[in-house]
Amino acid sequence: MSKIKCQCGHENPFGTVLCEKCGRPLTDEAKKSEMVDMRYEGSARRSQTYKKSVIDKVWNFFSSVKIGVSIIIAVLATSAIGTIFPQKFYVPVSGNDPSEYLEYYERLYGTVGKLYYQLGFYDMYNSWWFKILIGMLGTSIIIASLDRVIPLYKSLTKQRTKRHPSFMKRQRIYGESKVSDSDESLKNAEKALKDLHYKVKVEDGAILAEKNRFGRWGPYVNHTGLIIFLLGVLMRGIPGFYVDETMWIREGETREIPGAPGYLLENVDFSVETYSKDKADEVFGEALDKNGAIVSEFKSDVKLYKEKEGSLPGSSDVEFMKEYPIVVNKPLKFDGYSIFQMDYKTGELKTMTFSLMNKKTEQSVGEFTIDLNDPANDYDLGNGTSIELMEYYADYDGIVDGQPSSKSPIPNNPAFIFNMKTPEHPDGEKSFVAIRQTLEVEPNDYEAKFLSAETRDASGLTIRKDKTLYILLLGGIVFMIGVIQGSYWQHRRIWIQKGSDSEMLIAAHTNKNWYTLKKDLDKVKEVATLPTYTDKQDKEAVIDTTEGETK
């Protein structure tokens, strides 16, 4: 594409509206207009120039603000739809059976719910199309920003102090008239503008006073923040950056921590504490009477272990790291991970204690306790009496295929086959013992009588790790800096120059807050004789016009 050569001699890129250097209008449209669009300094937005290859076409698509706004609206609309019914994550359906999900939505929300499920809105934040939409938003932000910030930067750095009168005339604020001593006016104006903290450049009988160009970069800083934020979210997909897992661990168990390979956790004890009247302040006495027990603390005492360097999964070669009481909101922290107390279960059987009774005398000859998770083969009661554990069924489920069977390894309904060896019966008497049930092949002299049971609790823990948190925070901070930068600093420029004879021209531009710009001009006019200006958009004279360039 050819360059556009301005009368002043500067070569502008194709598509330029106002000469980068002197500001002369270059297009027919700009030449005819009374006022020019200063939004991007009349620079050539790359997007609107080349439209040849596929890459250019894709680039131009994403560069368009119309497309960008459409994507934002699409993201907003779909995000809103996702909040109408609960997302999959919050649906109390066990397993991953799709038909159960469908049934859930249909039962609770009828046909609309069914449609909601079928259209994929039930898990939409993880759906491919939502991710693509977010990706397109990011692409649009990057390309649209690049396409604007680079030409804007170039034209702002290339701008000349002395602009062509045709540029001045097309500014929104413009004035021209004869003055008695134009040199004196310029000198006074220069001083006044400097007092108002403008950066003043003087060249060949022309002044360019500029303030807060910095504010022009606000939107782009803001977009950078957004991109950092999106990158942070993206990085959650990299292994090791983001972990959000749950685990159930019973008292006494040691388990590898999901999401934290190489680490093991032992649950030593779980406890629930409640407020009691003697410990709490007196004022709470009444409330405690009324409500009964109120929990003051959920606590899991745990031990953390680490597999030794180079050891294989499953090996018992572990190193003790630390012991810690996990309380709600006081997680166990290690190596970037945090383990939170989230839930608990009580009442799983842990041990059962039996007494061996002589049926006739109803006398106990000894007691024994079976650890349901690690039963022993023999329990010696002394005096030639012992119990041989022949079989154990943790979750007894009746007779299946002619054999007693257990339906799970969890001791929900323990059953045993004992061989009771006593001095009278050195070979033992066999007995099948389950809860509230004792079966004997033939009548025995002794029986194992259930005395007591101990239970154990299980802790529900959540494992979290988020290395992207600080990236998200940085993104948020940069975003806010951009918003502030663009909102509270207005880029103001005032051009004053000598025309032919003793004529003077004055023009001014700001990206927002024209009222203050005019106040600045008025202050300058108090000390320097300058032409009166008119605001072409201000038909009613002095009405505050604060809208300007919006993002």
Next chain:
Amino acid sequence: MDKKKKRLFIRGAILLVLAAAIVFALTSKKETKVLAVGDKAPNFELQDMNGKKVKLSDYEGQGVFLNFWGTWCPPCKKEMPYIEKHSKEFTNKGVQVLSVNIGESEFKVNTFINQYGLTFPVLIDKNKSVSRNSYNVVPLPTTMLIDKNGVIKQIVTREMSEAEIVSLMESIQPE
């Protein structure tokens, strides 16, 4: 470089990076990795019933018939006698049976071994770290067929018939 080419190159590069980011967002999943056929079988170290440490890598150069089971699981009980029956003849052909019990008590496992007369190494995965974390075993029984190079050839997540067991063992037999 000519300006037009340079522009095309820069734009292409930026678009490519962005497209890659979107593809990454679509493909990266937080779900735990699941072993698949063709993967290298993760090495592990577990103790057998005599307290001897057994590593998967001890059997390099042999096929390994890796069976995960529980004493309470009915299909495990059904297939176990067939596995036992053929394990001996295949040991001589270079196929080793390793069975991993998922975190049950020694008492239960010992009774089971005695009841079924098992002769191959039975390992207890006490912390469930091998079965749940490394191998991500969900249903029981699960059997992994590992060839002499330590590569998973097949994953069976249901009860196997006697004929199946024989043909699976043959499939990982080193020549």
